[in-house]
Amino acid sequence: MYKQASWDEPVVFNLGKSGRRGHILPRAEEGIAESVGNMDSLIPSSMLRQNRPRLPELSEVEVVRHFTRLSEMNYGADSGLYPLGSCTMKYNPKINEVLAGMQTLSDLHPYQDESTVQGILRIMYDLERWLSELTGTHEVCLQPAAGAHGELLGTLLMHACLKSNGERGKRTEVIVPDSAHGTNPASATMAGFNVIVLPSGTDGCIDVEALKSVVSEKTAGLMLTNPNTLGLFEKNIGEIAKIVHEAGGLLYYDGANLNPLLGRVRPGDMGFDIVHINIHKTFGTPHGGGGPGAGPVGVSESLSKFLPVPRIVSDGKQYHLDYDRPQSIGKIRGFYGNVAVLLKAYAYILSLGFEGLKEAGEISVLNANYIMKKLMHVRGLTLPYDGQKPRKHECVLSAKPLKTDTGITAVNIAKRLLDYGLHAPTIYFPLIVEEALMIEPTETADKEELDRFVDAVMEISEEAYTKPEEVLKAPHNTAVTRLDEVKASHPKTMALSWRMHLKRQSAKT
Numbered sequence: 001m002y003k004q005a006s007w008d009e010p011v012v013f014n015l016g017k018s019g020r021r022g023h024i025l026p027r028a029e030e031g032i033a034e035s036v037g038n039m040d041s042l043i044p045s046s047m048l049r050q051n052r053p054r055l056p057e058l059s060e061v062e063v064v065r066h067f068t069r070l071s072e073m074n075y076g077a078d079s080g081l082y083p084l085g086s087c088t089m090k091y092n093p094k095i096n097e098v099l100a101g102m103q104t105l106s107d108l109h110p111y112q113d114e115s116t117v118q119g120i121l122r123i124m125y126d127l128e129r130w131l132s133e134l135t136g137t138h139e140v141c142l143q144p145a146a147g148a149h150g151e152l153l154g155t156l157l158m159h160a161c162l163k164s165n166g167e168r169g170k171r172t173e174v175i176v177p178d179s180a181h182g183t184n185p186a187s188a189t190m191a192g193f194n195v196i197v198l199p200s201g202t203d204g205c206i207d208v209e210a211l212k213s214v215v216s217e218k219t220a221g222l223m224l225t226n227p228n229t230l231g232l233f234e235k236n237i238g239e240i241a242k243i244v245h246e247a248g249g250l251l252y253y254d255g256a257n258l259n260p261l262l263g264r265v266r267p268g269d270m271g272f273d274i275v276h277i278n279i280h281k282t283f284g285t286p287h288g289g290g291g292p293g294a295g296p297v298g299v300s301e302s303l304s305k306f307l308p309v310p311r312i313v314s315d316g317k318q319y320h321l322d323y324d325r326p327q328s329i330g331k332i333r334g335f336y337g338n339v340a341v342l343l344k345a346y347a348y349i350l351s352l353g354f355e356g357l358k359e360a361g362e363i364s365v366l367n368a369n370y371i372m373k374k375l376m377h378v379r380g381l382t383l384p385y386d387g388q389k390p391r392k393h394e395c396v397l398s399a400k401p402l403k404t405d406t407g408i409t410a411v412n413i414a415k416r417l418l419d420y421g422l423h424a425p426t427i428y429f430p431l432i433v434e435e436a437l438m439i440e441p442t443e444t445a446d447k448e449e450l451d452r453f454v455d456a457v458m459e460i461s462e463e464a465y466t467k468p469e470e471v472l473k474a475p476h477n478t479a480v481t482r483l484d485e486v487k488a489s490h491p492k493t494m495a496l497s498w499r500m501h502l503k504r505q506s507a508k509t
């Protein structure tokens with residue numbers, strides 16, 4: 001059985017001593033030193049900091065040991081299987097990190113003259129074209145910082161399109177299936193649309209008749225994830241696209257689940273007009289923990305003119321930033337997007353090539369189906385919406401029978417899995433499955449790792465019937481055991497920074 005390290009590690013502010021240093025700044029080059037002189041004199045006095053910031057002062061070895069100990073109390077995609085459904089937590093090759101961290105790239109500044117940043121402009125130009133090719137869209141914008149940010153851009157593009165067609169104010173509704181991720185209705189609402197929730201059919205897919213009954217002259221668009229969050233491919237996608245387009249709406253593709261389709265099917269060919277890609281799921285950067293990410297958006301030809309500026313263009317010799325797009329919605333993010341994450345995607349695509357990406361997608365499907373087959377008959381678990389098999393990249397099981405039989409819930413299974421040295425799957429999502437366990441092993445899990453996961457779930461099911469206390473009180477073997485999750489996310493108790501924590505403490509005394 002797994003046993004996680006547990007250190008009584010203070011916060012970094014309580015380590016070190018005044019005057020300790022872990023880093024020696026290089027001496028300024030002579031020429032620069034002469035021309036710059038005293039740095040303070042270059043900063044207007046009104047902008048000079050009055051008090052020194054309270055920063056921890058530590059030696060290099062203290063810093064390394066502090067973060068090593070913290071990492072030993074953590075679990076990441078580098079530790080083992082991380083089957084967080086719809087998050088595509090794969091192992092990401094380290095070569096991508098090395099390339100993205102190269103000083104020639106990381107030292108670049110977005111205000112540099114175009115002629116001095118031709119290399120990075122070329123990389124971004126090529127990446128846009130590759131993503132365009134992979135998604136079957138006309139043009140791609142790299143700016144958005146995450147999937148949800150891409151959704152916001154997508155829904156703002158719907159607005160721009162409606163405005164130019166003179167339909168703004170008439171088409172006020174965006175349709176979202178009840179299996180969608182919460183960011184879909186949130187993004188549509190932020191963009192000012194009313195959200196119409198579409199109940200899934202008995203097979204877990206879009207109910208075409210239900211869709212027909214909700215589209216109208218008010219429909220601005222439909223947001224769809226394909227494969228959907230049950231891991232099911234929307235088999236009627238052709239008809240769905242026709243219904244939405246004939247009603248005058250646009251079809252939006254939530255690309256969170258694009259991984260299994262790469263090189264096989266393209267959203268643009270399915271009829272989608274706007275497509276976001278979660279770079280941090282599919283292309284070489286781990287998802288989760290709040291970032292960093294990138295959510296490029298691809299669009300069909302008629303929507304290209306609305307994309308944010310600047311656009312990177314080439315005259316065949318040089319790359320340029322083009323701001324001359326009168327119908328652009330403006331900017332969605334500073335400069336050109338999250339360049340380091342985009343660089344990792346560039347390296348990932350280049351190293352795998354088209355065939356490699358396709359193979360990765362295929363193995364992700366194989367792995368998800370292996371897990372599904374092994375677990376769907378485990379005592380206490382069921383496979384809802386079991387009509388369509390195989391699944392794509394993920395499968396969603398329900399622990400409802402286990403809850404009825406033993407009182408053990410999906411969250412208890414998730415917590416107990418931590419004791420087996422495994423990360424838990426996504427739980428309680430999609431909302432249409434009670435006691436949902438949403439498992440996405442990705443292509444980077446080998447058979448031994450998949451078997452370890454399957455065996456652990458089987459043992460937990462056995463424990464639930466024979467020694468439920470063991471599962472109810474899990475995890476036992478981790479650095480931190482049961483957390484008060486309500487307290488952790490309650491605005492009254494949540495402290496987002498050390499300074500905030502200290503303020504709270506002093507207010508109490």
Ligand SMILES: Cc1ncc(COP(=O)(O)O)c(C=O)c1O
Nearest residue numbers: 086146147148181183254256278
């Ligand atoms: C299906 C789906 N859509 C959209 C998102 C939002 O993506 P992001 O977290 O990059 O904002 C997620 C996030 O996990 C998701 O699973």
